[in-house]
Amino acid sequence: xxxxxxxxxxxxxxxxxxxxxxxxxxxxxxxxxxxxxxxxxxxxxxxxxxxxxxxxxxxxxxxxxxxxxxxxxxxxxxxxxxxxxxxxxxxxxxxxxxxxxxxxxxxxxxxxxxxxxxxxxxxxxxxxxxxxxxxxx
Numbered sequence: 001x002x003x004x005x006x007x008x009x010x011x012x013x014x015x016x017x018x019x020x021x022x023x024x025x026x027x028x029x030x031x032x033x034x035x036x037x038x039x040x041x042x043x044x045x046x047x048x049x050x051x052x053x054x055x056x057x058x059x060x061x062x063x064x065x066x067x068x069x070x071x072x073x074x075x076x077x078x079x080x081x082x083x084x085x086x087x088x089x090x091x092x093x094x095x096x097x098x099x100x101x102x103x104x105x106x107x108x109x110x111x112x113x114x115x116x117x118x119x120x121x122x123x124x125x126x127x128x129x130x131x132x133x134x135x136x137x
Contacts, residue, residue, distance in 0.1 A: 019076075020076060021078075023074060023075050024041060024076075025072070025073050027043050027044040027070075028069070028071070028072070029046045029068075029069055030069075031067050031068075043069075044069065046067060047067065
C-alpha cells in the first residue's frame with residue numbers, strides 16, 4: 001500500500017511540474033456578445049460571418065463587423081532555479097555522525113533468541129494432576 005501511494009504521489013507531482021512549466025493559448029471567437037467557439041492550441045475557426053463583409057448578413061446593419069477574435073495566453077514558468085545548499089566540512093561531519101548514531105540506536109534483537117534459556121525450572125516433588133484427580137481424556 002505504501003509503494004502504491006508513493007507512486008501515485010510522484011506521478012501527481014510530475015504532472016504538477018509539467019503543467020506549471022507548460023504554456024498554452026485559448027482562442028475564442030465572439031459573434032456580437034455571444035461566445036461561438038473556443039479552441040486550445042490552435043486558432044478558433046469562427047462562425048463564417050466575417051467572410052461576407054459585403055453582404056453582412058448575420059450582423060446588425062449599423063455594425064460593420066460584429067465578430068471578434070480574442071486570445072488568452074497563459075505563460076508557464078520559464079526559469080527553474082536549482083538551489084544547492086553549501087554545506088561546510090564541519091556540518092558534513094555532524095550530519096554523518098548523527099545519521100550513524102541514529103541508525104545504530106535502533107539495533108534490534110535477533111528473532112531466534114528464546115527468553116526461557118536462563119530460567120531454571122522448579123523440581124517436581126509431586127504430580128498435581130494426581131493430587132487433584134483431574135485427567136484429560
